[in-house]
Amino acid sequence: MKTVIKTTDLSKVYNGGAAEVHALKNVSLEFKQGEFTAIVGPSGSGKTTFLNVIGGLDKPTDGHIYIDGVDLATMKESKLFDFRLRHIGFVFQAYNLIPVLTAIENVSFIMLLQKKSKEEMERRAKEMLEQVGLAEKLYVRPSQLSGGQQQRVAVARALASKPDFVLADEPTANLDTQSAFNLLDIMARLNKEENVTMIFSTHDQRVIDRARRVIKLVDGAVDNDEQFDR
Amino acid sequence: MKILLTLAWRNLWRKKRRTFITVSSVMFAAILAITLMSMINGTTDQMIDGIISNSTGHLQVQDVLYDEEPSMDHALEYGDEVKAVLEKYSDYISYTVPRIQGFCLASKDIGTRGVVVTGIIPEFEDRMNDLSSRMIEGEMFTPDDNYAVIAEGVATQLEVAVGDTIVLLGQGFQGMTAAGKYKVGGVLRFTLPEQNNRMVYLPLREAQWFYAAPDRLTNLIIMVDDARDVPLLARNLQNDLDGEWYAVKTWEQLMPDEVAAFEARDAQVRLFAWILYIVVGFGIFGTIIMMLYERLREFGILLSIGLKRAQLAVICALETLFISFIGVLSGIVAGFIVVYWLYLNPIRLTGDLADIMLDFGLEPIFAFSIAPHIFIFQGMIIFIIALIVGMYPVRKVFKLDVVEAARK
Amino acid sequence: MITVIKIAWRNIWRNRKRSIIIIMAIVFGLIGGVFSASIRLGAENQRFRESVENQISHIQIHHDQFIANPEARYRIPDGFKLTDELRQHPDIKIVSPRTVFDGMIATANLNAGVRIKGIDPEIESKTTYLEDLIVEGTYFTEEGRLPSVIVGRNLAEDLRSGVGSRIVLTFQDVEGEIVSASFRIEGLYVVTSKRFEERNVFVNASDLNGLITDDEAVTEIAIVLNDPDKYRIVANELREKYTGLEIRHWADIDPSLFYALEFLERNLVFLVGIIILGVSFGLLNTILMSVLERVRELGVLMAVGMKKAMVFAMVVLETTMLSLIGGGLGLTLSFGLVEYLNRRGVNLEGFGGEGLEEYGFASIVYPELEPAFYFNLGILVIAFAIIASVYPAWKAIRLVPAEAVRQE
């Protein structure tokens, strides 16, 4: 399998307030095409920081991130925006839909920015919303969807533009158990069907049990990296 | 791009209350700026009108030498030539007030006073400043009468009453002696001491005869409907009249002191307008910055899922544009209602000031102007201020730290 | 209650940015309001000095025949005794006895009618501040062969003469005999009225000794009051006491000036009012926005069990504290600003005040303000801030917590 993301000696230091915080310490990892990986660890262990850094939202203090062999550190900001748009899908913990757009508009949004044709956009958006089980909610605004439904729209949006990989920061944190399982089912299925790499952070044991690879962070350093066959 | 427009427009409607507050801050700014300027323009016009109708009129035609040396020798000929020119511009001219005026000695028995004897047509004087309403005794003459009406101070000093006769002695046209005996038919009371102690009026025709200057005037006052026509009308009249004999003077040329006083006032009033603009600008700024503060997270998410900063900036700019536009438009409408109401129900003045104004024949009010340019111009200024202030979020978008904003 | 105060206080610190914006809004608003009001008062006092004090003084006393016949023979009986008496009056600051009469000024080939004012240079510089109005030459400092005269710049131009020119003054003595004397122009003065400049010349009263009479010859007494606003009261009081004399205050002497000044001042009060309204609306909107933005936060507080009354009290308290901080800071800063500008002056030239000095209008205004204004404006702004927080706080506590929490 081809390597999608590779990090070498990734470090992140925050100088917030009195003391320096070493949010990431020499993290060197590789992620292959089609992975379904959970980043786990207690709160404050650096999960969000890691996802932000490999997603190009934040710059590392030290080390490199290679995506398809390209070093993110060498990219200018405007290039980075484009790169994110084309290669990465994001799902956040909560409230990450655009409130004024309907479900289908939200899903189309990134494709629209990518200047895809109207027919393709609509077809793909509908297809993705069907995939996440929201075929009936195409024209509904986020405020009328439940938290679980909103996250499903977010997943559909992240995948619609066919990114190389999807980063999800605690996508189930705000969901009840049933919705959480439901969302994970969908993510796992899409991971297989679309063959897209998925990396998500969580500290929920039931979620961790579904991952095929589990990387544990403690105090910003990799504590454990295990593969499971499921 | 259409989606940016859609986003901007829907954002406005999503948080109606928020939009309403921002729009209303722009709206109030426009209302206040309009009210301020309407009052400034209204009262300026009012003061200028008052001063014009009580003194020089809008325009005067004089003999070219009269300004340098105001003597009867420099009376102008009011004949067909002048009348034809006035006729040509009759669309701009409301009415004319012909006067012949000179310095004379008035006496009765042993008393003698220096007075100003002015020949007038009462109808036009009344139109200009309601002269007849100053009558405290007797009656105003008609053009065909031949008696005098004198100011109260002259009457007191000469100890004359209505029905008595006074002797007037002065210089007539081209060295002729002007002398005449006139019955006093009425007494006028003026507010200004220099008028109350000096004025004597005769019917125009009689005065022309008295000064031995038939068909001549010292001042031909021209009143216009719209004071803004004055400079152009002055130029046109001057062009058409023989410049060797006739000089056309505007009230500004005739009263430089008053014009300077108005300018001094204007400078201060303009400073006030600037203070208002700054104050309302800050008000809008406070509102917008609060709104921005609330939206940083939303911005962060949009940026992290792939919207470019420039695109987000366009959304912000469009929102600012909508808000400013709606705010200014509603401000103009509301401002018009406020100002129109004040125009119909002006602020009444009281006390000594009101008494003095009534004495001057002025209505004791603060007048508001409803000239269209006030609404357009003030609306534009507030629109520009709102746009400038509203560019703050746009600039902020370019500096925003995406991670920082998204985790809020 | 103490807990609520504590929470409110901590909230202010937690939301430092928001707090700073609100404090800034109050500070800028106060500065705007105070600045405009101080300009108004500073300009009013300046205008009063330029037009009333430099030319007329607060009250003038004459012989009752003098107004009609401004001649030396109409002296004020026992003028110096009256002067000394008036100086004892608690409301009177300066009394200037003058020898004033009408006469002629002549150069070799030009002449003009003027009012000759014989003054005591030292007292006059405290009465009409004549010394400060000199724009060319000096003020009664030269001991030349000829006595000095100070004339208006405009008159000097009309006579085609200047500092150092010799002129002849011709007038009548107390017996009515014609007297002529040579003087040398020592200085030129400028006031806001060209007519005044053309009409009034000043000489040292001691130089008239022997020319008019060997006796004392006070024909005019000018009075400056401690409190200029009392001019009517003091004039009436003096009228009752000295019945034989003509006692007039400045508004009697020049009613059109009274109208112009009073009308403008009342006008400006309204304009300042509009600016303060602008300040208030800006504040209202900023605070409304800041509290509305917190609906979710307040919802969470209610959800975790905070009582509605407490939430309400907390929001209002926070704004109150902020407005106290902002009010204190704003008033201190604006007080400092007014004090500073009072020394430095505000130049109106940028606002169209160019060239006004030509006319004796200062283009620099020195702002000043009564202490009470700071207090009143402070109260007003704080009150507005509190009112502005009550509505959204009320709105917030009426939300069902679940609804508030869901709002994003």
Ligand SMILES: Nc1ncnc2c1ncn2[C@@H]1O[C@H](COP(=O)(O)OP(=O)(O)O)[C@@H](O)[C@H]1O
């Ligand atoms: N902007 C920041 N400034 C300072 N410290 C930060 C910042 N962001 C994160 N941190 C710190 O970095 C560490 C890792 O945080 P984070 O990546 O959010 O952890 P997690 O997502 O695993 O809970 C924590 O100690 C956190 O306090």
Ligand SMILES: [Mg+2]
């Ligand atoms: Mg996290």
